[in-house]
Amino acid sequence: MNKILLVLFGILIITSCKERKSNTQHNSVNESVYKDSDEDESDIWDGSYCAEIEYYNPNTGNYSNYTLIVDVNENKLEQINFPNGGYLDDFYLVEFDDDGYTEFTSDKGYDYEVQIVGDSANCFENVPMASQCNGITDDGDQCENLTDNSSGYCWQHEDQE
Numbered sequence: 001m002n003k004i005l006l007v008l009f010g011i012l013i014i015t016s017c018k019e020r021k022s023n024t025q026h027n028s029v030n031e032s033v034y035k036d037s038d039e040d041e042s043d044i045w046d047g048s049y050c051a052e053i054e055y056y057n058p059n060t061g062n063y064s065n066y067t068l069i070v071d072v073n074e075n076k077l078e079q080i081n082f083p084n085g086g087y088l089d090d091f092y093l094v095e096f097d098d099d100g101y102t103e104f105t106s107d108k109g110y111d112y113e114v115q116i117v118g119d120s121a122n123c124f125e126n127v128p129m130a131s132q133c134n135g136i137t138d139d140g141d142q143c144e145n146l147t148d149n150s151s152g153y154c155w156q157h158e159d160q161e
Helices: 002-037 155-160
Strands: 047-057 062-073 076-081 101-105 111-119
Touching: 062 111, 076 111
Parallel strands: none
Antiparallel strands: 047 062, 047 111, 062 076, 101 111
């Protein structure tokens, strides 16, 4: 009988030591999660930024590159803004890494790569801005197309240079 009690007592001690060790490991995990969530705020992307955007439409095989302003809130992409007043926001929980990079697929199945390159105030300094084409239509009116071609003519009126 004493041997049985001794064995049971030993099992009880071993079991309680394992449980205590397990609780210690759990607490250290919680502490590391707490430390990660208490990041230096300078590492957080928050505001409007200039970004280089690569776009791919798998339905058409079309690739495009854009320089656009993006709105970011606590490292999460909220909106991609186009110069004509339009915007894109058909994505969910897209988060930037420390270097200001993210990639995602939109709800429509389009692939995007976004790299923050600077402050939104200086976003379009080196980007040619579109203006109304200088070309004259067959009807004798000024072309209504916009162009960023340095000649001032759209692709349809390049021969009028």
